[in-house]
Amino acid sequence: MSDNLAKPRSFKRLFRNWLSWAGIVLGTSALFAFLLLVAIDQFAGHRNPYVGILAYVVAPGFFILGVALIAIGVLLQRRAEGRALRGAAPRVLRIDLSRPRDRKILAVFAACSVGFLFLTALGSYQTYQYTESVQFCGQTCHLPMEPEFVASQHAAHAKVECVACHVGPGAAAYFKTKINGVKQLYHTVANDFERPIYVTAVNPRPAQAICEQCHWPNKYAGSVERTYRHFLSDEKNTPFTVRLLLNVGGGDPSNGPEGGIHWHMNIANKIEYIATDDRLLSIPWVRMTNDKGVITEYRTPDFKGDPSQYRIRRMDCMDCHSRPAHKTHTPNDAVELAMATGRIDPGIPWAKSKVVAALVQPYTTKTEALQKIASSLHEAYPDPVQADRLINETQAIYRANFFPEVKLDWRTHPDFVGHKNWDGCFRCHDGKHTAADGKMSIKASDCRSCHLILAQGSGQQLEQVNAKGHDFVHIDAEYAEFSCTECHTGGIQK
Ligand code: HEC
Ligand code: HEC
Ligand code: HEC
Ligand code: HEC
Ligand code: HEC
Ligand code: HEC
Structure with missing residues (x-):
C-alpha cells in the first residue's frame, strides 16, 4: 500500500x-x-x-x-x-x-x-x-371541471369538499385518485379530455357508502313540503305555483312507518336494474328482492333481450339524487327563480319566454353567447335601462349554468329526482313495467302515491289548501299519464 x-x-x-x-x-x-x-x-x-x-x-x-x-x-x-x-x-x-x-x-x-x-x-x-381542496379540484383543473365547480357553489353541498364525495376514506383511496389525477392532468394538458365529462358509465360514481358518511339511511324523513314557483310563457308571465307534499317516508320500521319514496333506500330490500344506455335513461328491466327474499322481475313489453348481457346495477341514492352537488339549472327553472326573487321583473311583458329563448340558442363560446344575449334583448326591449338590467341577470344565469367550451348544460346530465324534465321516477314507474303477476304497484297515473298537491295556481287559488290533495290542474293544456318529458324539456315547451 x-x-x-x-x-x-x-x-x-x-x-x-x-x-x-x-x-x-x-x-x-x-x-x-x-x-x-x-x-x-x-x-x-x-x-x-x-x-x-x-x-x-x-x-x-x-x-x-x-x-x-x-x-x-x-x-x-x-x-x-x-x-x-x-x-x-x-x-x-x-x-x-x-x-x-x-x-x-x-x-x-x-x-x-x-x-x-x-x-x-x-x-x-x-x-x-x-x-384535497376545492380550489385544487375546481380551479387548477379549471377548464374540464369548471361546470362542476361552479354548479356546486349553488347546491345544498356547497360547503362539502369535492373529495368528501369523490375520494373514499383512507390512504389507498387518496393515492388511487391522485394517480387517476395524473392521467387527467395529462389529458388536460393535451387538451383531449372528454367534453362533457361523464362518470356514470366509465368510472363508477360515488358509492352509497360515501353519502352515508354524512346521511343516515335509516332516518325517517316523513312528508317533505316543496313549493315550485313557475311563470308561464305568456305576455303577462302569469305565475303558476304548485305546493307538493312529498311522501318521502323512510325504509327502517324502527324509526317510522316503512314506505314512501325512501323505501328504496335498500335497507330491507334490494332493487336492481339494467340500463340500455350510458346515461341510464332507459331502464327496461328491474328486479326486486324483498325482505323475505322473494324475487320479482319487471320488464317493459318491448324488451325481449337477456338482462345478463348488460351490467346489472343496484339502485342507490344517485339513481334519484343524480345531481346532489352539480345541479345546472334548466333555463326555465333559472329564469323562474330569478322572477320569483325579483331579480327579473315579472312585469316586463314576455320576459319569461324571451329570456329563455335567448339562453337556449346554440352558442359555441361563452363570449359569443354573452354578446348575442345582449344584442337580442336590446332589440326586444328598446328602453336601455330596462334592457340593461335584464341583460345583466340573463348573462349571470348563463354563466352559472351553461358551459359551451366543455359542451355541458342542463341537457347533458340528467336530474332524476322527479319526472317533469327527465323521466326520473318514470323510468321505472311508467306503468309499462310488468311482472308475471301484474304491474308495478306505483304507476305514473297514481299521482297521489308519491305526493299530494296541497295547492296550485296563483293568488287566491293558493289559499285553497286541500289535505287530501287536489287533482292536478294543468293550465289549459292536455296532459295524460304519458310522460311529461314529451313536452317539458327544461327549455322551450314543445
Ligand atoms: C355531495 C357529493 C359530491 C360533491 C361534494 C362533489 N361531487 Fe362531483 N359528483 C357527484 C356525483 C354523485 C356525480 C355523478 C353524477 C351522475 O352520475 O350524473 C358527480 C360527478 C362529477 C363529475 C363528472 C361529470 C358530471 O358532471 O357528472 C365531475 C368532473 C365532478 N363530479 C367534479 C366535482 C368537483 C370538482 C367537485 C368540487 C367542486 C365535486 N365534484 C363535488 C357527487 C359530488
Ligand atoms: C361530507 C358530508 C356529506 C356527504 C358525503 C354527502 N352529503 Fe348530502 N348533505 C350534507 C349536508 C350538510 C346537507 C344539508 C345542507 C343544508 O341543508 O344546508 C346535505 C343535504 C343533502 C340533500 C338535501 C338537498 C336539499 O336540496 O335539501 C340530499 C338529497 C343529499 N344531501 C344527498 C346526498 C347524496 C346522494 C350524497 C352522496 C353522493 C351525499 N348527500 C353526500 C352533507 C353531505
Ligand atoms: C327513489 C328515489 C330516491 C332514493 C333512492 C333516495 N332518495 Fe332521497 N329523496 C328522494 C326524493 C324524491 C326526496 C324529496 C324531494 C327532493 O328532495 O327533491 C328526497 C329527499 C332527500 C333528503 C332531504 C330530506 C329532508 O328531510 O329534507 C335527503 C337528505 C336525502 N333524500 C338523502 C338520500 C340519501 C342519502 C339516499 C341514499 C341512501 C337517498 N336519499 C335515496 C328520492 C330518493
Ligand atoms: C330502477 C327503478 C326505479 C326507479 C328509478 C324508481 N323506483 Fe320507485 N319503486 C321501484 C320498485 C321496483 C318498487 C317496488 C315495486 C312495487 O311497489 O310494485 C318501487 C316502489 C316505490 C314506491 C312504493 C314504496 C312503498 O311504500 O312500498 C314509491 C312511493 C316509489 N317507488 C316512488 C319513487 C319515486 C318518487 C321515484 C323517483 C324519485 C322512484 N320511485 C324511482 C323501482 C323504481
Ligand atoms: C313515482 C312517484 C311519482 C308519481 C307517480 C307522480 N309524481 Fe309528480 N313528482 C314526483 C317527485 C319525486 C317530484 C319532485 C321532484 C323534485 O323534487 O324536483 C314530483 C313533482 C311533481 C310536480 C312539480 C314539478 C314542478 O317542477 O313543478 C308536479 C306538478 C307533479 N309532480 C305532478 C304529478 C302528476 C300530475 C302526477 C300524476 C299524473 C304525478 N306527478 C305522479 C313523483 C311522482
Ligand atoms: C302535451 C304536452 C304536455 C304534457 C304531456 C305535459 N305538459 Fe305541462 N305544460 C305544457 C304546456 C304547453 C305548458 C304551458 C307552458 C308555458 O306557458 O310556459 C305546460 C305547463 C306546465 C306547468 C307550469 C309552467 C311551467 O313551465 O312549469 C307545470 C308545472 C307542468 N306543465 C307540469 C307538467 C307535468 C308534471 C306533466 C306530466 C304529468 C306535464 N306537465 C305534462 C305541455 C305539456
Whole structure:
C-alpha cells in the first residue's frame, strides 16, 4: 500500500465531477425557488393555485432530483478512482467522534437533515391539504371541471369538499385518485379530455357508502313540503305555483312507518336494474328482492333481450339524487327563480319566454353567447335601462349554468329526482313495467302515491289548501299519464 492512500484525503474531491456540479446547481436553485414560492404563497393577497403546485410539488421535485444527481456523481467518481488504483482496497468513510472536526461535521449534518425533514414534512402536508381542496379540484383543473365547480357553489353541498364525495376514506383511496389525477392532468394538458365529462358509465360514481358518511339511511324523513314557483310563457308571465307534499317516508320500521319514496333506500330490500344506455335513461328491466327474499322481475313489453348481457346495477341514492352537488339549472327553472326573487321583473311583458329563448340558442363560446344575449334583448326591449338590467341577470344565469367550451348544460346530465324534465321516477314507474303477476304497484297515473298537491295556481287559488290533495290542474293544456318529458324539456315547451 502506498503512503498517499493511508493519509485521509479530502472528501470534497469526490464532488469534483460534472454530474455533481449540475446537481448542486439544480438543487440550490430549486431550494431558492421553493423558498421564494412559499413566501409568495403565504404573503400574496389572494392565493393562486398554480403557485401552490409549483411551490409544493414542482420545486421539491427538482430539489430531490438535484440531490440524486450529486449522489450519483459521487458514486461514479468513487468507482472511477477505485478502478484507477486497481488492486487497492476500497476506501472506507470513517467517522471518528474523538476528532473535533468529525464531531462538528456530524452536528452540522444532523441539524441540516432535521431542518430539511421538517420543511419537507411541512411542505408535503401542505401539498396534501392543498390537493384535497376545492380550489385544487375546481380551479387548477379549471377548464374540464369548471361546470362542476361552479354548479356546486349553488347546491345544498356547497360547503362539502369535492373529495368528501369523490375520494373514499383512507390512504389507498387518496393515492388511487391522485394517480387517476395524473392521467387527467395529462389529458388536460393535451387538451383531449372528454367534453362533457361523464362518470356514470366509465368510472363508477360515488358509492352509497360515501353519502352515508354524512346521511343516515335509516332516518325517517316523513312528508317533505316543496313549493315550485313557475311563470308561464305568456305576455303577462302569469305565475303558476304548485305546493307538493312529498311522501318521502323512510325504509327502517324502527324509526317510522316503512314506505314512501325512501323505501328504496335498500335497507330491507334490494332493487336492481339494467340500463340500455350510458346515461341510464332507459331502464327496461328491474328486479326486486324483498325482505323475505322473494324475487320479482319487471320488464317493459318491448324488451325481449337477456338482462345478463348488460351490467346489472343496484339502485342507490344517485339513481334519484343524480345531481346532489352539480345541479345546472334548466333555463326555465333559472329564469323562474330569478322572477320569483325579483331579480327579473315579472312585469316586463314576455320576459319569461324571451329570456329563455335567448339562453337556449346554440352558442359555441361563452363570449359569443354573452354578446348575442345582449344584442337580442336590446332589440326586444328598446328602453336601455330596462334592457340593461335584464341583460345583466340573463348573462349571470348563463354563466352559472351553461358551459359551451366543455359542451355541458342542463341537457347533458340528467336530474332524476322527479319526472317533469327527465323521466326520473318514470323510468321505472311508467306503468309499462310488468311482472308475471301484474304491474308495478306505483304507476305514473297514481299521482297521489308519491305526493299530494296541497295547492296550485296563483293568488287566491293558493289559499285553497286541500289535505287530501287536489287533482292536478294543468293550465289549459292536455296532459295524460304519458310522460311529461314529451313536452317539458327544461327549455322551450314543445
Ligand atoms: C355531495 C357529493 C359530491 C360533491 C361534494 C362533489 N361531487 Fe362531483 N359528483 C357527484 C356525483 C354523485 C356525480 C355523478 C353524477 C351522475 O352520475 O350524473 C358527480 C360527478 C362529477 C363529475 C363528472 C361529470 C358530471 O358532471 O357528472 C365531475 C368532473 C365532478 N363530479 C367534479 C366535482 C368537483 C370538482 C367537485 C368540487 C367542486 C365535486 N365534484 C363535488 C357527487 C359530488
Ligand atoms: C361530507 C358530508 C356529506 C356527504 C358525503 C354527502 N352529503 Fe348530502 N348533505 C350534507 C349536508 C350538510 C346537507 C344539508 C345542507 C343544508 O341543508 O344546508 C346535505 C343535504 C343533502 C340533500 C338535501 C338537498 C336539499 O336540496 O335539501 C340530499 C338529497 C343529499 N344531501 C344527498 C346526498 C347524496 C346522494 C350524497 C352522496 C353522493 C351525499 N348527500 C353526500 C352533507 C353531505
Ligand atoms: C327513489 C328515489 C330516491 C332514493 C333512492 C333516495 N332518495 Fe332521497 N329523496 C328522494 C326524493 C324524491 C326526496 C324529496 C324531494 C327532493 O328532495 O327533491 C328526497 C329527499 C332527500 C333528503 C332531504 C330530506 C329532508 O328531510 O329534507 C335527503 C337528505 C336525502 N333524500 C338523502 C338520500 C340519501 C342519502 C339516499 C341514499 C341512501 C337517498 N336519499 C335515496 C328520492 C330518493
Ligand atoms: C330502477 C327503478 C326505479 C326507479 C328509478 C324508481 N323506483 Fe320507485 N319503486 C321501484 C320498485 C321496483 C318498487 C317496488 C315495486 C312495487 O311497489 O310494485 C318501487 C316502489 C316505490 C314506491 C312504493 C314504496 C312503498 O311504500 O312500498 C314509491 C312511493 C316509489 N317507488 C316512488 C319513487 C319515486 C318518487 C321515484 C323517483 C324519485 C322512484 N320511485 C324511482 C323501482 C323504481
Ligand atoms: C313515482 C312517484 C311519482 C308519481 C307517480 C307522480 N309524481 Fe309528480 N313528482 C314526483 C317527485 C319525486 C317530484 C319532485 C321532484 C323534485 O323534487 O324536483 C314530483 C313533482 C311533481 C310536480 C312539480 C314539478 C314542478 O317542477 O313543478 C308536479 C306538478 C307533479 N309532480 C305532478 C304529478 C302528476 C300530475 C302526477 C300524476 C299524473 C304525478 N306527478 C305522479 C313523483 C311522482
Ligand atoms: C302535451 C304536452 C304536455 C304534457 C304531456 C305535459 N305538459 Fe305541462 N305544460 C305544457 C304546456 C304547453 C305548458 C304551458 C307552458 C308555458 O306557458 O310556459 C305546460 C305547463 C306546465 C306547468 C307550469 C309552467 C311551467 O313551465 O312549469 C307545470 C308545472 C307542468 N306543465 C307540469 C307538467 C307535468 C308534471 C306533466 C306530466 C304529468 C306535464 N306537465 C305534462 C305541455 C305539456
